Amino acid sequence: MSVLIVTSLGDIVIDLYSDKCPLTCKNFLKLCKIKYYNGCLFHTVQKDFTAQTGDPTGTGVGGDSIYKFLYGEQARFFGDEIHLDLKHSKTGTVAMASGGENLNASQFYFTLRDDLDYLDGKHTVFGEIAEGLETLTRINEAYVDAKNRPYKNIRIKHTYILEDPFDDPSQLAEMIPDASPEGKPKEEVKDDVRLEDDWVPMDEELGVQELEEVIREKAAHSSAVVLESIGDIPEAEVKPPDNVLFVCKLNPVTEDEDLHTIFSRFGTVISADVIRDFKTGDSLCYAFIEFEDKEACEQAYFKMDNALIDDRRIHVDFSQSVSKLWSQFRQKDSQKAKGNGCFKCGSTDHIAKDCVGGNQASKFIVKDQNRQHGGGEGYDMVFEGDGEREKSHDKEKKIPSRHGYGEGKRQDRYHERDTEDKAATRNNGSRRQQREDVRDRDRERERER
Template sequence: KRTIGTMSILLETTFGDLVLDLDIKGSPSLSKNILKLAKARYYTNTLLYNVLPGKYCQMGDPKGDGTGGCSIYGLIDAYQSVDTSVERGRQQPPDVTKSQRRFLQSQGRQLSSNELNQKGVVIAMEMGNVPHTIGSQFLITLSENNGLSDLAYGNSVTGAEGKKSNNSVRYFSLGTVAEDTQNILSKLNRAYCDDDGRPFADIRIQRALVIHDPFEEDPAGMDDLLRSRGVTVDTSNNNKIGDENLTEGYPLAPRSPKYDKPPEEGVSTRIQADDTTLFATAGWDETQEFEDEDEEDEATRQKRLEIQEKQEEEWRKKQATSQAVMLEMLGDLPSAEIKAPENVLFVCKLNPVTTDEDLELIFARFDSSAKAEIIRDPDIGASLQYAFVEFSTNESCNEAYLKMNNALVDDRRIRVDFSQSVAKVWSKYQKQYRQGDRSGGIDRGFADGGRGRGGGGGRGR
């Protein structure tokens, strides 16, 4: 017999069933969100879109690429803002990105390092590591010592193109995997995935069923949402979970919307996964873990290190891409593919008396046409003690970086790094938008309100 904890959800997946016990005491608002989304059948046939064997798997995005999803309040808001009869006729759900309540505040119990290193931990995700962007997505750890604690507690993360960030990642508790009798997590550790982490054979959450709901009061508009999504209550007595009838304490399961994949899904459909699409074993499979590394031969050790390094690199690239996409959605970048100019240096720790002309004269030895701009307080005009220096060629920029870092300027040791600011690019996009030329890659009403990201950041060296 299943022992019901404080609250729990049954995930029916391609490979079998997982039971999740949610952390109602530590993260009540996050737990209620996922519970009500499950009740609205938001997870029906959604993909496990990112699987990193030996680390974790990510799910809960109807779009299937990690950029979609919303909170239950954003979903209700989106359906209330449209003519649902028209939407049903088009077989397309409303656009949740237009809702002001799309995301939840990041309020919940933050997981400790020891908890993150456990297998079967269910974690609420901030999209792209941007605060207060928790929606429907979540992840489940697939093994112990999965590396998440290193990302959450201060270790620097190297992103795409070798650029470093010291921003730690925040992970909030959603609960734990209470039952995995069919070894689903072990099977996910053997998934065969592409370079983006998506399995070559589609693995889906076929249904997410509410086993126990301690939140008796639904959000306002929930009934209309269920009707709009085609969710109806099954009044028959044939509902079962395993061999157990849904009796007292087990509400009758609503019938799910009937579709093979969510209407929002924007990725190509692949073959359905089964046991034949998995590796028989994998270098990171928990059944093949190296219990005593001292007994490894050199070839085995090298293989293990190569696998770990590849996984880390793939995760870093995906994290950097996810952050860029999220910043584009929030209006902080004109395009997720945009790159900072390679001919601009970021200079900081300047003396307040140093002027633009002083810097241009100093950097003229590398490029006679170098242009310097010291950033100043917009109200009083005082120097903020950092600047950007633009060169005509990348070669002169690289030479200046190598020779001017830690140089003495006006009795101050300055720091020089490659700029990661896209402020000038933003200005170009905004100017094009105001003039009616949107070919530059941005077509958003909030373009004029965008802002550039200033500051320096390391380039892979």
């Protein structure tokens, strides 16, 4: 009477006490036969105490006995089979995890050390581990959280009955699946994020050089994300061109033409630019060389590093600059903006500056003459509300009164308003003159003192 349990950490063979605990052993064997335990988690692992499993929900509060499937809901639990000579005396003891007296279902546990006398007389001991104590040791060493649940899932993969002394009930044949199920049970509750049982650490999966390369790539990507967030590069995924060289430690007297001539022997040079100070025009002693193809660039990289140019040993490397790529991304952005259509009327077949009309008037206008810079071509500042004021002003000037009386009254109001503005200007000028006179008198008094 034994069962082979295949877990994600190794195999375990259990010998059952079928003579002393027939009800419990029959329940365990038939549940294994219908593959009830396949995919069940070791949901509770208490180091040097117990490792508990057998709940398809993975919560520790689920599970049904085989008698429920055979006889109905009222037979979900079955009674204890506690014997005083069956104790938790050694590592690998197998016992039922019950919800109370005579409340056994499907959950069971393994003891992880000797002499757990505290559990004697409280739980039904129905077997012991015959093979696979090393697997039990690996389960005991699992990292767990505050609720004693492993951070990396430990699952029962398969169960195989090696010997079964009990006859199968007639209803059991319908419950046996055609193939052993794999993966997670359908009833499993997803409450916390865990590492799955087939997860392998990267340092165990890759070699030393491959691992270092992956780490470098991740570090470079993290740096690129930071540069994108502060605006140094257009996108984190952007890559520098592979046909441009960076040359430094140049002599200040080295010119663009000199570098073009020297590097042209490796292939066609599109540009050779010595970077200069924007104020003084002096060389900053480094340059960028752009080739027509990648092969010429690589050849120049291997041949010209540490070469002597104008009595200076130069250093050559592949360029990491993406400054020339900014224009490409700006063009993409502008094309995207063009695809958004007109914000005035909502149409998608033209943009706002080409709009000839719309259902709703915009509250923003663009003035044709830039008076701040002396008029002429260009655009002035955009002001909210100016559009309504100018439209209303135009209506008042263009729409005449039917009898002429309204037009005359409106012109009178404009005349009175201009008169008041001129009077206010004269008053402001006289007050300003008075203040200047007072200041002059104060200065003369100070001189006399």
